[in-house]
Amino acid sequence: MRKLKIGVICYPSLGGSGVVATELGIMMAKRGHEMHYITSSMPFRFDEAHPNIYFHEVTIEGYSVFKYPPYDIALANRIAQVIESEGLDLLHVHYAMPHAVSAALGKDMASSDIGIITTLHGTDVTILGYDPGLKNTVRYGLNKSTIVTAVSESLRQETIEIINPSIEIRTIYNFIDEKKYHQVNPGTLKSDLHIHPDEKVVIHISNFREVKNIPDVIKGFKKIRSKIKAKLLLIGDGPEKQKMKVLTRKLNIEADVVFLGTRADLPELLAISDIMFHLSEKEAFGLVLLEALACGVPSIGTDIGGIPEVIEDGVNGFVVPFGDIDMAAEKGLLLLQNKELHETFSRNGLLTVKGKFSSPEIVLQYENLYYEAAGEK
Ligand code: GMT
Numbered sequence: 001m002r003k004l005k006i007g008v009i010c011y012p013s014l015g016g017s018g019v020v021a022t023e024l025g026i027m028m029a030k031r032g033h034e035m036h037y038i039t040s041s042m043p044f045r046f047d048e049a050h051p052n053i054y055f056h057e058v059t060i061e062g063y064s065v066f067k068y069p070p071y072d073i074a075l076a077n078r079i080a081q082v083i084e085s086e087g088l089d090l091l092h093v094h095y096a097m098p099h100a101v102s103a104a105l106g107k108d109m110a111s112s113d114i115g116i117i118t119t120l121h122g123t124d125v126t127i128l129g130y131d132p133g134l135k136n137t138v139r140y141g142l143n144k145s146t147i148v149t150a151v152s153e154s155l156r157q158e159t160i161e162i163i164n165p166s167i168e169i170r171t172i173y174n175f176i177d178e179k180k181y182h183q184v185n186p187g188t189l190k191s192d193l194h195i196h197p198d199e200k201v202v203i204h205i206s207n208f209r210e211v212k213n214i215p216d217v218i219k220g221f222k223k224i225r226s227k228i229k230a231k232l233l234l235i236g237d238g239p240e241k242q243k244m245k246v247l248t249r250k251l252n253i254e255a256d257v258v259f260l261g262t263r264a265d266l267p268e269l270l271a272i273s274d275i276m277f278h279l280s281e282k283e284a285f286g287l288v289l290l291e292a293l294a295c296g297v298p299s300i301g302t303d304i305g306g307i308p309e310v311i312e313d314g315v316n317g318f319v320v321p322f323g324d325i326d327m328a329a330e331k332g333l334l335l336l337q338n339k340e341l342h343e344t345f346s347r348n349g350l351l352t353v354k355g356k357f358s359s360p361e362i363v364l365q366y367e368n369l370y371y372e373a374a375g376e377k
Pocket residue numbers: 011014015016017018020121122123124126151174211282283284285286287288
């Protein structure tokens with residue numbers, strides 16, 4: 001089939017939706033499609049040149065008449081320009097707000113009839129969809145799309161319940177780059193971090209926002225630490241970080257909690273970790289859970305959103321009720337103290353990634369949608 005020209009709109013900075021948008025773009029570009037990113041800055045994975053990937057910057061002047069510079073309108077304007085200058089076949093929008101609305105507007109400005117695919121990632125529905133000031137706009141963006149996808153079945157259902165769009169929503173799971181996320185040799189990393197070879201390691205990776213519920217991670221770890229020697233690695237950065245540092249001091253476990261900030265060596269950090277704690281209050285998918293599975297690390301996650309679709313309870317990890325710190329610690333200890341069970345879960349996790357979340361399969365699902373949105377199916 002002919003190769004397509006696809007305009008991609010996403011948040012280019014670190015974040016799960018940006019990771020998925022850029023990984024998908026890299027894989028599509030390798031399949032010969034032209035990927036045109038229309039974003040406020042260069043997406044973070046594109047620091048090295050990739051053939052077939054182009055960047056069209058959205059800029060906006062801060063005129064004094066604007067209380068808020070209208071980024072959404074500037075984005076629509078740039079989308080219209082790129083539709084015309086590059087002869088795009090379709091747009092793929094990641095995260096509905098404001099991208100789906102800007103895409104619809106840009107398409108209209110260009111008097112174009114190209115298809116728009118909108119992929120919902122999570123809080124664009126599970127937080128913004130509940131906001132009366134935005135709900136109609138989210139619904140409008142979805143109804144103006146040609147195809148809408150959600151990254152989990154749970155998000156698909158919640159979108160129907162909350163937004164009630166007139167368009168069908170299809171589930172396409174997230175994926176990871178298996179060439180990056182697999183079991184690697186961490187070298188001397190464990191000792192470099194001053195962790196004794198006999199100490200167990202619990203890891204949590206997130207953007208340190210309130211929905212990640214990091215206090216439960218720290219409190220659950222404290223319960224584990226009261227039974228065995230262990231360290232908690234907290235990876236990432238965000239608004240809750242300072243409060244979490246205060247909490248570890250208050251709980252008197254600061255010697256065993258290591259804040260490492262944002263790191264590029266996640267496969268190595270996962271290689272020295274025994275389990276992941278991911279006890280979110282909201283989570284449409286949980287990309288880090290998939291990264292952990294691919295590196296052989298079982299997770300303890302909450303029964304929230306799409307988490308139970310990634311963690312198969314009692315098979316590749318454990319799912320516990322949200323807020324149940326005792327059970328999170330208990331399940332964590334079960335894995336940390338039972339080598340055979342840990343090995344079984346770790347093996348099962350690798351099979352989950354190969355089966356349900358295989359990147360070639362998922363990229364094909366998106367490619368089929370691309371042809372459908374371009375009117376070629
Ligand atoms: O919705 C967000 O909080 C931001 C978004 C992002 O850009 O990282 O995260 C969501 O999308 C990820 C990729 O699809 C999912 O893995 C995350 O579960 C989801 N976050 C939430 O639902 C809180």
